[in-house]
Amino acid sequence: MSPPDVMSGRPADHPSGPGPDPSPKQEPQGFNRVTLMLAGLVFLVGLIPLVAALVLFQLHSDAEMEKAEITAHRMATLLMRSFEQAVEPIDALLQNFASNYDHSAAPYQIYEQLKDFSVPPSVVQLAVTDRNGVMVASSLAPPGPEKVDLSDREHIRVHMGKDPGKGQLFISKPVLGRVSKKYTIQLTRPLTDAQGGFAGVVVASYAISDFIDFYKQLRTEDGQLIALMGTDGIVRARATNRTSFGDDLSKSPAFVAAMQNGGDAYRQASTVDGIERVGFTVRSGKFPILVSVAYSTDFVRAQSADFKAAIWSTAAGLSIALLMVVAVGGSYFNLQKRLEAQEVQALARLREANVLDAISRVPGVSVMHVTPEGASEIGSPPDGTLGRLLRSYLGRPRFRTIVADLNAPRHINERLSDGETDVEAEIVVAPLQGMGPGGSGGQEVVVVAVDQTQRRMEENKLYQMSKLASLGEVATGLAHEINQPLGVIRLAASNALTGMKMGLPPEHLVSKLDRIVQQTVRMSRIIDHMRIFGRKSDEHLQPSAPLDAVEGALQVVGAHLRLDNIEVETAQGPDIPKVLCRQDQLEQVIINLIQNARDAIVERRASTGTDFPGLIRLRVGCETGKAGRLLRIRVEDNGGGIPEDVMERIFQPFFTTKPPGKGTGLGLSVSFGIIRDHGGTLSVENGEGGAAFTIELPAMKEEPAAQAV
Numbered sequence: 043m044s045p046p047d048v049m050s051g052r053p054a055d056h057p058s059g060p061g062p063d064p065s066p067k068q069e070p071q072g073f074n075r076v077t078l079m080l081a082g083l084v085f086l087v088g089l090i091p092l093v094a095a096l097v098l099f100q101l102h103s104d105a106e107m108e109k110a111e112i113t114a115h116r117m118a119t120l121l122m123r124s125f126e127q128a129v130e131p132i133d134a135l136l137q138n139f140a141s142n143y144d145h146s147a148a149p150y151q152i153y154e155q156l157k158d159f160s161v162p163p164s165v166v167q168l169a170v171t172d173r174n175g176v177m178v179a180s181s182l183a184p185p186g187p188e189k190v191d192l193s194d195r196e197h198i199r200v201h202m203g204k205d206p207g208k209g210q211l212f213i214s215k216p217v218l219g220r221v222s223k224k225y226t227i228q229l230t231r232p233l234t235d236a237q238g239g240f241a242g243v244v245v246a247s248y249a250i251s252d253f254i255d256f257y258k259q260l261r262t263e264d265g266q267l268i269a270l271m272g273t274d275g276i277v278r279a280r281a282t283n284r285t286s287f288g289d290d291l292s293k294s295p296a297f298v299a300a301m302q303n304g305g306d307a308y309r310q311a312s313t314v315d316g317i318e319r320v321g322f323t324v325r326s327g328k329f330p331i332l333v334s335v336a337y338s339t340d341f342v343r344a345q346s347a348d349f350k351a352a353i354w355s356t357a358a359g360l361s362i363a364l365l366m367v368v369a370v371g372g373s374y375f376n377l378q379k380r381l382e383a384q385e386v387q388a389l390a391r392l393r394e395a396n397v398l399d400a401i402s403r404v405p406g407v408s409v410m411h412v413t414p415e416g417a418s419e420i421g422s423p424p425d426g427t428l429g430r431l432l433r434s435y436l437g438r439p440r441f442r443t444i445v446a447d448l449n450a451p452r453h454i455n456e457r458l459s460d461g462e463t464d465v466e467a468e469i470v471v472a473p474l475q476g477m478g479p480g481g482s483g484g485q486e487v488v489v490v491a492v493d494q495t496q497r498r499m500e501e502n503k504l505y506q507m508s509k510l511a512s513l514g515e516v517a518t519g520l521a522h523e524i525n526q527p528l529g530v531i532r533l534a535a536s537n538a539l540t541g542m543k544m545g546l547p548p549e550h551l552v553s554k555l556d557r558i559v560q561q562t563v564r565m566s567r568i569i570d571h572m573r574i575f576g577r578k579s580d581e582h583l584q585p586s587a588p589l590d591a592v593e594g595a596l597q598v599v600g601a602h603l604r605l606d607n608i609e610v611e612t613a614q615g616p617d618i619p620k621v622l623c624r625q626d627q628l629e630q631v632i633i634n635l636i637q638n639a640r641d642a643i644v645e646r647r648a649s650t651g652t653d654f655p656g657l658i659r660l661r662v663g664c665e666t667g668k669a670g671r672l673l674r675i676r677v678e679d680n681g682g683g684i685p686e687d688v689m690e691r692i693f694q695p696f697f698t699t700k701p702p703g704k705g706t707g708l709g710l711s712v713s714f715g716i717i718r719d720h721g722g723t724l725s726v727e728n729g730e731g732g733a734a735f736t737i738e739l740p741a742m743k744e745e746p747a748a749q750a751v
């Protein structure tokens with residue numbers, strides 16, 4: 043630790059001073075909060091790109107689904123049209139056959155007729171049944187002797203017992219042809235006889251494998267579905283990973299919705315293979331048929347995989363970049379803060395040094411910087427006395443005890459002495475914050491000592507002035523007080539003389555001389571008191587009996603009061619303790635208060651024009667309060683009290699309401715100073731008839747030896 047280089051204006055190497063402390067003790071808590079907030083911020087910043095990626099991905103995935111749905115819709119529409127185009131000529135053929143049908147024609151004729159129709163290769167057979175569902179003729183072979191009964195087949199039964207005129211084209215489920223031995227769907231229309239009654243069914247067997255193969259070829263994507271369904275919900279042809287037909291979809295919500303809406307988009311898990319798909323179902327306006335095209339959602343999502351990978355890696359890269367920006371920003375911010383703190387610290391140190399330097403230049407002031415290693419002088423008065431005395435004081439155990447308990451600036455009065463020179467100093471010891479463990483005795487402090495010797499001398503002068511002023515005031519009373527015994531002595535002496543001349547017995551002479559002696563004792567008591575009163579007060583505190591001070595004061599001013607027709611009423615409580623004070627000073631205070639009381643009474647008489655009897659009450663008591671036992675002396679009068687607007691100023695030196703030549707304005711200010719110097723208080727309030735002054739002084743516990751102030 044080097045001494046603070048105040049004179050050169052260079053800051054000392056301790057990091058703080060009386061200026062703002064850049065590192066407050068609350069720092070750990072604040073630091074935690076800031077760290078948490080920063081961590082949260084960093085987390086949020088890092089999260090932003092990831093959240094954005096998630097949202098983007100979701101949007102993209104939704105768009106892909108929508109795209110799949112649109113493609114499916116388009117494709118289903120095309121397939122429906124192709125199916126309708128495939129079925130339309132066959133249906134035209136069936137209608138044509140039905141309208142020209144001659145039910146009386148022989149089976150062979152019908153066979154010939156059927157055979158001659160030109161049909162696409164996918165129509166594997168044309169056949170006709172009679173009204174009972176028994177095959178009449180088939181385009182595959184000439185009618186034979188065996189009877190093929192098809193009445194159990196749905197595509198035949200569906201027309202039986204119905205009005206054949208209203209019969210529509212029926213498209214059956216795929217069935218295994220008994221004659222063709224192929225899986226076909228049957229396109230059927232009813233036939234009528236001459237009366238318009240039901241006469242049988244004409245059937246075109248369509249090889250469903252055609253559709254299935256076609257659908258399979260169209261199925262380019264894995265998990266894609268193309269299906270042809272009847273309005274009964276039964277699958278006519280279905281191409282997925284596994285080709286099938288005949289599944290019942292009538293309960294599937296997508297099918298139900300498509301039936302209701304004439305076609306609909308859907309997204310659901312298949313009731314057949316459990317795969318979730320997104321697609322579209324189109325319902326034919328001409329035939330009882332629906333076409334579905336759908337893509338597996340897994341497939342659709344897989345389309346987003348590249349996008350997903352791209353977007354996640356971009357987001358991760360962005361997150362890292364942002365975190366790096368935050369990290370760089372954070373450390374820049376920290377650096378900035380540290381630099382600012384250092385700047386503030388340096389400024390604070392400079393200011394501290396300047397302030398201490400300025401203080402040390404005030405005349406009569408010495409400033410020291412004290413560390414556990416020792417004291418270094420910042421500045422002292424040129425003659426060096428105060429600095430020298432202060433330095434030796436700083437080495438004393440008494441000072442070390444003060445520093446050990448220090449956590450705020452402390453103010454003390456000390457008499458600094460080296461045996462030869464005495465200096466009365468007012469000392470302020472202030473801890474330097476932010477250094478070492480507070481209150482551990484290892485603290486750094488600044489000590490400012492102000493030489494008060496001069497001020498004390500001034501005060502003493504003031505005190506003497508006030509005493510002399512009081513003396514002047516009491517002189518009138520004293521003249522009377524001394525005049526009276528003098529008169530008595532004179533009378534006793536002349537009586538004794540007369541008695542001697544007349545030859546009166548010696549007893550007469552003795553009684554007169556006794557009287558004279560008594561009066562001289564009284565006079566010498568008064569004169570003794572005047573001596574104490576006029577003496578310059580000594581510097582030492584003595585245990586004093588307050589009652590003696592009261593009595594002494596009354597001896598000085600009693601006669602004066604009697605002259606003014608003012609009664610003095612004294613009262614005292616039990617166990618009045620002694621107080622540590624200069625007896626003459628306490629007496630002086632009481633005299634001041636009594637004289638003021640008398641002045642107030644006389645003034646009130648004059649202003650009211652009434653000669654009311656004056657009364658001054660003096661009460662001496664003792665009370666135990668928080669701070670220990672207190673001696674209390676109360677002086678009350680019936681002089682009318684102190685006006686409120688004056689109340690605040692009465693303790694100020696030279697404040698007086700009395701006419702020039704009468705008041706000095708020193709009585710109360712000096713009294714206040716005396717009581718304060720003895721560790722007590724002097725207070726005032728307006729009582730019933732007048733002012734009431736109260737002196738409070740700490741009571742003595744035991745009789746200590748004389749002590750320096």
Ligand code: ADP
Pocket residue numbers: 634638639642679681682683684688692693697698699700704705706707708709710711732733
């Ligand atoms: P001084 O008596 O010379 O005026 P003090 O300092 O003793 O000076 O008193 C200051 C003022 O306080 C007085 O001038 C007076 O106005 C007021 N004062 C003091 N004591 C009393 C009292 N007992 N009653 C009314 N006024 C008082």
